[in-house]
Amino acid sequence: MFVEMYTEDMNKFHLFTGHHCVLRERLIPKIDAHLKNNEVPETMYLAKMLVQLFFGVLPYELVLRIWDALFLDGPGVIMAASILIFKINRKTILSLESNELLEFLTVMGEAVKIDHDKFMQDLMLMVDELSKENILLPTETKAPNTYQLFQDFKASHEDNLQIGIIQGLPKKPPKILKKKSSGYQTSETVPDLIHNLPLNYGSLERDGAVAVS
Secondary structure, three states: OOHHHHOOOOHHHHHHHHHHHHHHHHHOHHHHHHHHHOOOOHHHHHHHHHHOOOEOOEOHHHHHHHHHHHHHHOOHHHHHHHHHHHHHOHHHHHHOOHHHHHHHHOOHHHHOOOOHHHHHHHHHHHHHHHHHOOOOOOHHHOOOOHHHHHHHHHHHHHHHHHHOOOOOOOOOOOEEEEEEOOEEEEOOOHHHHHOOOOOOHHHOEEOOEEEEO
């Protein structure tokens, strides 16, 4: 999800920065107006939040807890945290101007004492609320349905078997007959054996097994 944060054009960084500004204007309008009036460039302070994932912005122990939530609940955690940290520092932000404001924004997570447990509780509440409103992430980055991904992969795999994408693969998987002293017996685990078969099914004859159409 975050790979494009570190590409040359930093596509995801700009996408997430834009969405942060949308959330900021909607959820903390006074802070948003104050930052705009002081012409504070978002990229100057959001880089540490979005690219460094709050490392150097918040206390180390709290950063690790945010990363745990990130791995569990996805990148929406980072978006929500980027708003929550502004809400926590609301009074200080509104009292500062220009260069002092920009300097504070780069270290605001360490400038005040933060209750780590309360921060994480408020963070997960915000993630839930923004998810319900369907505004947690930019449209282009909404997480896919994991079950649907599995079904799509399964369907694609089955299609590959039927159309014979692998060289020499017949339209239907061959029956696997295991040779026994009393004759041949059809294997009960044909799908499990497919990946062990050679590319050319037409001449399969090894390990006491043969393929028949």
